[in-house]
Amino acid sequence: MIPSPFRFSSVILVTLSLAAPQGLTPGLQGEYWGPGTSIPGAPGIPGGSPSLTRVDATVDFSDGTFPAPFAAADAFVVRWTGFVLAPVTGPVTFFTNTDDGVELSVNSQVVITDWQGQAPEDNQAVVAMTQGAWVPIRLTYFEDGGGAECHLSWSYGTQSRVVIPTSNLSVTPPPPPAAPTLSISTAPSSSPVINLSWTAVPNATAYRVLRGSQSGTEATFVTVNAPATGYVDTAVLFQVTYFYVVQAVVGAQVSADSNEVSGRPQALPPRTEKKGSEDEPCGCGTTRRPGTAVLAAGAAALLLLCLRRP
Structure with missing residues (x-):
């Protein structure tokens, strides 16, 4: 039928x-x-x-x-x-x-x-x-x-x-794509940040960034569309260590993990106020100590008072 x-x-x-x-x-x-x-x-x-x-x-x-x-x-x-x-x-x-x-x-x-x-x-x-x-x-x-x-x-x-x-x-499936090589940068910053970059994989359509709190615990964190080969992670805290690997997505296939990297966001060092020196320039080619002008003005006033006294 x-x-x-x-x-x-x-x-x-x-x-x-x-x-x-x-x-x-x-x-x-x-x-x-x-x-x-x-x-x-x-x-x-x-x-x-x-x-x-x-x-x-x-x-x-x-x-x-x-x-x-x-x-x-x-x-x-x-x-x-x-x-x-x-x-x-x-x-x-x-x-x-x-x-x-x-x-x-x-x-x-x-x-x-x-x-x-x-x-x-x-x-x-x-x-x-x-x-x-x-x-x-x-x-x-x-x-x-x-x-x-x-x-x-x-x-x-x-x-x-x-x-x-x-x-x-x-008949047989194509081999998996090559894994990218991952690098990390944690330069001191006013806000916590970790910069990731990786090598491009031919014909990649996207890259999966995996993150974990310990080595070997990474899980998919974010997907970055090709041709981009980097990611700035701002969802981090100062003085906390993070671990990363990246996978290349090529069509329906996913590469093995990249090398693992780790980083800890670093804060900028605290600013220090510059204190005045013992000797301050007076603008006449010499230096004076703090308070010198006040003392000199007081002595001149006392001398003028004495001269006016009968």
């Missing part, structure tokens, strides 16, 4: 970034159930283990080109999983063309669902990506009866619609 129609498409944003690493397994893992299996009424896979598991270089199958024993069979389900490398920064349009039903998920978000028996049918969804991003991808397909078609393609920029190539697909 052909499942009832179950169909939608959507537009999502995926802002991930990761340089293409070496040592990946090109293609996608294909898991095949059937032939002659019961087709789920909603997007999904049959119960039990797949009857065939293999790596497919691309998803580009027509009637008679599926692997044996599915090449000329009916009632089977296939699920392809792995990672797709974003070709550009900007909108990328994903296309499916299937006979019969399909569901496509990008970065764990379903973007196309057309789960029904049908002649070859196009569906599409726009995904905003960052060049170099390895994005998780899953495509589930069923063939109920008659012809069988399943094609996964894309277009972007000046690139017209083309089957997603093997070089942009990987």
Whole structure:
């Protein structure tokens, strides 16, 4: 029995970034159930283990080109999983063309669902990506009866619609990003403050700053969006020691912790008032002691009084 129609498409944003690493397994893992299996009424896979598991270089199958024993069979389900490398920064349009039903998920978000028996049918969804991003991808397909078609393609920029190539697909996940190197500064200040800086990690989308009161107790404190490579922590107290590590966030992946640093905010030293010297300049090239002018004025007044006395 052909499942009832179950169909939608959507537009999502995926802002991930990761340089293409070496040592990946090109293609996608294909898991095949059937032939002659019961087709789920909603997007999904049959119960039990797949009857065939293999790596497919691309998803580009027509009637008679599926692997044996599915090449000329009916009632089977296939699920392809792995990672797709974003070709550009900007909108990328994903296309499916299937006979019969399909569901496509990008970065764990379903973007196309057309789960029904049908002649070859196009569906599409726009995904905003960052060049170099390895994005998780899953495509589930069923063939109920008659012809069988399943094609996964894309277009972007000046690139017209083309089957997603093997070089942009990987069964295995990309390696984690490198950890940044963290530095700290606690120069004396009128207000408690700790300055953190770290080395940039290629294609990082953000950095997690972790803080703790003791070594090894750090927990996520704040997230700093790339390309910034520093943070000023003002939520601190004088003469209290704080410990920090930083993690790089590259797409859906997080690096190991950076090196640990610690710091204690330092207050500016107290200001000291400058006291007057014993000898003060009098403006006539000499010096006088404090009170000299008063004494001199008093002596002059006494002398004047004596001169006026008969």
